[in-house]
Every structure is written in C-alpha cells, then in structure tokens.
Amino acid sequence: MNLSEKIELLIKRKQLSASQFADKLGIPRSSISHILSGRNKPSLDVVQKILRVFPEISAEDLLFEDRSLGASLVSNVAKEPIPVASTSPSLFDAVSPTPSESPKNNSPEQTIVQSNLRRPKETAVPTPQEVPAAPSVPPRLEKTIERVLIFYTDGTFSESRPM
Structure with a gap:
C-alpha cells in the first residue's frame, strides 16, 4: 500500500x-x-x-x-489532535491589503519614482586637473531608462516613464 x-x-x-x-x-x-x-x-x-x-x-x-x-x-472522539498552525494562508482565507499595497497608494509611489527619475545628479565640480578625457560615445549606444515597473504582492503593478 x-x-x-x-x-x-x-x-x-x-x-x-x-x-x-x-x-x-x-x-x-x-x-x-x-x-x-x-x-x-x-x-x-x-x-x-x-x-x-x-x-x-x-x-x-x-x-x-x-x-x-x-x-x-479507529476514530476516538475523546482524543482531539493538536491543531497545527498553517504557515501559509489558505486559498480561501481573506487577505486584506496593507496600506502600502492599497490601490489608493499607487499614485503617490508613482509620483515619488517619477520625481526621482527627474532629479539631477548631485556631483562635485572637479578641478581641471581631475577631469579625465571622456570617451566619445555614439548616441545609439547610450542607455536610457524607458520605464520602471513596480509589482505588488496582490498582483497589481504601477508603471512610470521618464518625461
């Protein structure tokens, strides 16, 4: 068996x-x-x-x-088994979203991501002796950010594109 x-x-x-x-x-x-x-x-x-x-x-x-x-x-009604705590939620358990996962909060996070994408880099101005010769990079080889996707545990996502 x-x-x-x-x-x-x-x-x-x-x-x-x-x-x-x-x-x-x-x-x-x-x-x-x-x-x-x-x-x-x-x-x-x-x-x-x-x-x-x-x-x-x-x-x-x-x-x-x-x-x-x-x-x-053989079933013994007097002996009840010790319940085992489930380590993962059941398919039938209702899961309420946390505040950060709530659809209402997608917009502020998207705004934060977009504002970070537009933020200029903070760099110190080098002296003329410290400036190395920059290699010439053709424009087609430069990498730019096309979009940023944020996936949430409830299956939703938000998308940000730089302006």
Whole structure:
C-alpha cells in the first residue's frame, strides 16, 4: 500500500472528509485532493503534519509500503489532535491589503519614482586637473531608462516613464 492509499485509509478510518482532514493538518484543501487523485505525491511537510496531528501513527507504518496502518486508527472522539498552525494562508482565507499595497497608494509611489527619475545628479565640480578625457560615445549606444515597473504582492503593478 503506497502513501497516498494510506492517507485515504486514514481519512476513512478517522471518519473525516478530505476537506476536514486538510483543515486539521493546516494545509490547502487542493493539496489533499491532488494527493488522493494521484496527481501529486505527499510532500515531507504533509507527512510531518500527519505524524504531528495523529501521534498514534508511527512514521514507519505510514512511510514503508510493506507495513500497514495499525488498528489504532479507529476514530476516538475523546482524543482531539493538536491543531497545527498553517504557515501559509489558505486559498480561501481573506487577505486584506496593507496600506502600502492599497490601490489608493499607487499614485503617490508613482509620483515619488517619477520625481526621482527627474532629479539631477548631485556631483562635485572637479578641478581641471581631475577631469579625465571622456570617451566619445555614439548616441545609439547610450542607455536610457524607458520605464520602471513596480509589482505588488496582490498582483497589481504601477508603471512610470521618464518625461
């Protein structure tokens, strides 16, 4: 019996739905769906969370194909597993943008970027002895800034072009 089949058996013996199982582990529901359908194999992180939430299962019984899950998997209402904190937000969790990510703030940042693009360079005036001979650069080889893109974590972006 492979690991995906053992996870499916564990879900049945604990009398949980796939969604409830994913919620107990603190992983996205789609991850369990992909594991059960055979699309993906369980990651080490998923295996560790299973062992943490269901301490009655031994790692050897879960991981080795020649071992079967013990009879201790019968659902026990009195024993509640320790909840595992999710390290990444679920697809279904509402994420509110921070003030710097809010669409209202795109304009001031764009103004700051544009003002920095137009700011003259502050340089000290060299004395005639310090001025090296500048090489002649043809205009077509000079690099100029065409545009600046700023990407935000919510999938939006702002664009600035020098004037």
